[in-house]
Amino acid sequence: MRQALRLALRARGRTSPNPLVGCVIVRDGRVLATGWHKKAGSDHGEAAALRKLDWRAPRSTVYVTLEPHSFHGRTPPCTDRLIEAKVARVVVGMKDPNPRVAGAGLKQLKKAGIAVECGVLEDECRALNRPYLKWTREKRPWVTLKAAVTLDGRLAARGGDARWVSGELSRLEAHRMRDVSDAILVGANTVRLDDPALTTRLPTGTSHDPKRVILDGRLTISPDANALPGAIVACTKDADAARQKRLEKRGAEVLRLPGRHGTVDLGALLDELGKREILTLLVEGGGQVHGEFMAAGLADEVALFVAPKLIGAGGVPLLGVDGPSKMADAWRLAAVSTRRLGDDILVVGDVVRSA
Numbered sequence: 001m002r003q004a005l006r007l008a009l010r011a012r013g014r015t016s017p018n019p020l021v022g023c024v025i026v027r028d029g030r031v032l033a034t035g036w037h038k039k040a041g042s043d044h045g046e047a048a049a050l051r052k053l054d055w056r057a058p059r060s061t062v063y064v065t066l067e068p069h070s071f072h073g074r075t076p077p078c079t080d081r082l083i084e085a086k087v088a089r090v091v092v093g094m095k096d097p098n099p100r101v102a103g104a105g106l107k108q109l110k111k112a113g114i115a116v117e118c119g120v121l122e123d124e125c126r127a128l129n130r131p132y133l134k135w136t137r138e139k140r141p142w143v144t145l146k147a148a149v150t151l152d153g154r155l156a157a158r159g160g161d162a163r164w165v166s167g168e169l170s171r172l173e174a175h176r177m178r179d180v181s182d183a184i185l186v187g188a189n190t191v192r193l194d195d196p197a198l199t200t201r202l203p204t205g206t207s208h209d210p211k212r213v214i215l216d217g218r219l220t221i222s223p224d225a226n227a228l229p230g231a232i233v234a235c236t237k238d239a240d241a242a243r244q245k246r247l248e249k250r251g252a253e254v255l256r257l258p259g260r261h262g263t264v265d266l267g268a269l270l271d272e273l274g275k276r277e278i279l280t281l282l283v284e285g286g287g288q289v290h291g292e293f294m295a296a297g298l299a300d301e302v303a304l305f306v307a308p309k310l311i312g313a314g315g316v317p318l319l320g321v322d323g324p325s326k327m328a329d330a331w332r333l334a335a336v337s338t339r340r341l342g343d344d345i346l347v348v349g350d351v352v353r354s355a
Contacts, residue, residue, distance in 0.1 A: 001093060001121045004063050007036040007045070008128055013180030013208060014039045017277035019066055019096070019132040021045035025053065025087075027060040044069065046078040050085050058086040065093040065125045067118070070105040079108045089115040093125030097136045131279040134300070139274040141281040143298055145290050146177060147318055148305040148344075154315030155287050160193050162316075169341040170305040175200050177303065181210045181282040183273060186227075187289040188216035197226040198284075211278065215269075215289055217262035219243035219254070228252045234264050234272075266296050291321030294331055297354065302333060304347045 001024075008022030015021075021037040023045035035048025043051060046068055050057060068078035068090070082090060090109055095118060096102065109116050126133065131142035148166035149155060156162035164171065178184055178200040186198065191214055200207040212231035214221065219239045221228075229251035235244070236259035244254045255272060258265040273281060283293055293299045304318075324330055333349030340346075 001063050001065070001091065001125075003031075003034070004045070004065050004093070005121065005124055005128060007034055008065050010036055011038050013182065013210075013280070016040065016182050016279040017132075017135065018044075019129045021064065021066050023049045023062060023064045025049050025057050025060050025062050027057070032057060032060060041075070044075060044078050047075065047081055050081055053085070055081065055085055059088045060085075061089040061091060062087050063091045063120075065128060067092050067094065067096040067101055067103070068105045068109070069096065069098075069101050070108045077105075079105050082109060082114065083112045087114060089117070091120050092116065092118040093120055094118070094122045097133060130300075135274060135279045140270040141182065141273050141278045142300050143270070143281050143283060143293060144177075144181075144301040144303055145283045145285075145293060145299050146174065146303045147285055147290060148174070148307060149318050150307055150309040150311045150315065152310050152312070152315070153318045154311040155285060155318055156316040157311050158314035160316065162194070165309065166305040166307045166344050167342040170307070170344045170346065172202075173341055173346065174305065175202050175207065177282055178210055179207045180280070182278040182280045183211040183213050184282045184284060185213040185215065185289070186284050187286055188214060188221050189288065190284070190286045191216070191221045191225050191227060193286075195226050198231075210282065211276075213269075213273070213281070214252075215264055217259055217264050219247065221247075223247055223250045225250075234269050236260075236262055236264055263292070266292060266298050270298060287317050287320035289320075291319035291323075294319055294351070295321050295323075299351045301348065301350055305341070306345045306347055308343050 004022035004024045008020040015037055018040045023035045025032045033049040033052040035045050037044045046064055070077050070079040106116050134142050184198050198212045199209045212227050214231055214233045216233050217236045219235050223246045231252050232255050233247055233252045234255045237256045247254055257268045332352040334352050336349035338345055338347050
């Protein structure tokens, strides 16, 4: 199962709206074939492995990270493939919460006389597909707030200069995060100050660019902004129509959403992104945007590249909103991990939801 988990990870950022799935087929202690789901519409993990065996695997044991699906979707049911291949046993990491599956795949395999075991390394399998699980349950993407900050929690120096807070290794890792994300989001102020392209630049040359989303309640950004072609610009319903036309002429999609005083309702935005089958959203700021996501309780995870620098009270804070008035009510992170990247420390943790 651990090998199946490693295989599934190879397709991070490529399978939405489908889950990550890895599969290993074994007989008499020997691995016969492996496979993983590479993108929506392609073979699922089980089918990818069985194809290498010409769809025949008698007396074998199949290890798969997620319950095989039992319905006709973009591809034929994996349960049918397994039954036709005459496998003897299927070991599953976790049930698929998709209402169209939800245990039906396991039942079909058992009915066909195949031995089934479910729940092997279940915690690891659930962690693998947290964005898929959230989207299945809420139809909203998994939201990660990503930022580079100084030791005193500043995104930029006085006046807005942020080039560069973090080191080269951190910036490379930040592009890896973009590579495995469905969409990336920034605020209008970031576009005005930095004019980022919001693309993925990795030395391998095989990176994928996430969908670009710009929060601009009043449509204030320039039509010449680098990030515009193909981007979604989210504004409030009363934003200026002439500005909308100028942005659309540049190739942007202007999305009008509920909001107040020029501020877009972030919940409505997540609902819209979920409808577009976006499962992972990387929020890159700036501070006002990060703060609004935290204050609204809409962030799932935080990833901070902490650099050994100090900038002082005049610098731009990580969270540009008023937070709790008592330390006991501070926003907290759980399941925190740290990693050294040159002189920087990457801190990643899950946002603890309020009771």
